[in-house]
Amino acid sequence: MKSDQNKTRMLQIYQRILNEIDVGIHAIDSEGNTIIYNKKMMDIEGMDMEDVLDKNILEVFSFYKKGESTLIQALQKGKATENVKQSYFNNKGQKITAINKTIPITDGPNRIGAMEIARDVTRLEKIISENILQKGNTRYTFNSIIGVSPHIQEVMEAGKRATRTNSTVLITGETGTGKELFAQSIHNGSSRSGAPFISQNCAALPVTLIEGILFGTKKGAFTGSVDRPGLFEQAQGGTLLLDEINALNPSLQAKLLRVIQEKSVRRVGGTKDLAVDVRIMATINEDPIDAIAGGRLRKDLYYRLSVVSLFIPPLRDRLEDLAALSQFFIEKYSQLFGMEVKSFDDDVLECFHSYDWPGNVRELEHLIEGSMNLIEYESRISFEHLPLHFRKKTQFKSYSMETDDMPKNNCPAIKSLVEYMAKAERDYIAKVLNQHNYNITRTAESLGMSRQNLQYRIKKWQIHRP
Structure with missing residues (x-):
């Protein structure tokens, strides 16, 4: 009786260990029937215990080829494998991808079964499939944006509304905030999602080349020139994103403004205007008002681009x-x-x-x-x-440099000068707006700035009337 109790206890411990370890365990007997199947393996394969246990593996799971099952190969050929990526399907038709270590189980010269230790990579495969393959040359949708803060949620809602139209979009944000992520998300959510999305960093190319790249070239226009479509023609029917628009020189900005307004482009050295149907988006990594004041952005181009303005908050x-x-x-x-x-x-x-x-x-x-x-x-x-x-x-x-006498959680909250000045500006503008009962004209006069500048900063700092 005591021996039976010990066996029962050992089986309970064995079962608990199997279900607590963070890898999938699947073992089959000499006939290919499942004899061990732990909880992690159920999670990886999306299966219930009763669907797999005591059933033949080839009756439950589908493989691209019958012999591709690493468990069957280990059983039939005595072949041990490690870190092998395997994709197959469960009985619901769902694709599973795992990295497996497979070992034949022997009793002397006889193979009596096989076991597999699996790590799940299905989620990673899904991320790659959805974010890269699904959208061709664009990886991101609004589902790719992570954030629950009111700031980022407000920008996401504005971006989603922008998917309904073909209006130009100006995205403002510091380096690394994810401006292109939002641009791709708008493109992929719009009716143009099946057409090209072309992105060009305006600061990455010399001035002598960027005009031809943007507008295209005509053979014979200059030494070595060939007939080559520009980015506007290549993006026909889709979206053209001009990154760091403030890096373009003023003369190119004027030509760009004409293309946007006329919806036609003339190649460098060409004589004919070509109609283009392209949605224009642009990004800028500084305050547009500062860029205008510093001569880095034409005011008329700013007004034309900022039909939809998105301000991506810094982290x-x-x-x-x-x-x-x-x-x-x-x-x-x-x-x-x-x-x-x-x-x-x-x-x-x-x-x-x-x-x-x-x-x-x-x-x-x-x-x-x-x-x-x-x-x-x-x-x-x-x-x-x-x-x-x-x-x-x-x-x-x-x-x-902490010691045992110092608390471990001892990271002092020191604000940077940029953060401090930004908060001071926001608070002061909100205070003056309140003093003038949120009258834009009077507030702008008191602050010594234009209405446009004030309205931009109200939107940037998301200042709302209480």
């Missing part, structure tokens, strides 16, 4: 999104690197909240990727895993 103004963004990048690079990192320590997030993120979301992604490269076997990112250049920043010095 320091949407810190409530830090946790979700960080978790997304951890999962992304954990999958890409074949690691098992799950999250980050609370003090890491606290330090993130005390930093001003001059490089915005792009800097956060690079920081997480760098941290993943410093991890050995841990499942969480700690402060010690953060890249050295980040840990050495002034606001973290007291943290990195």
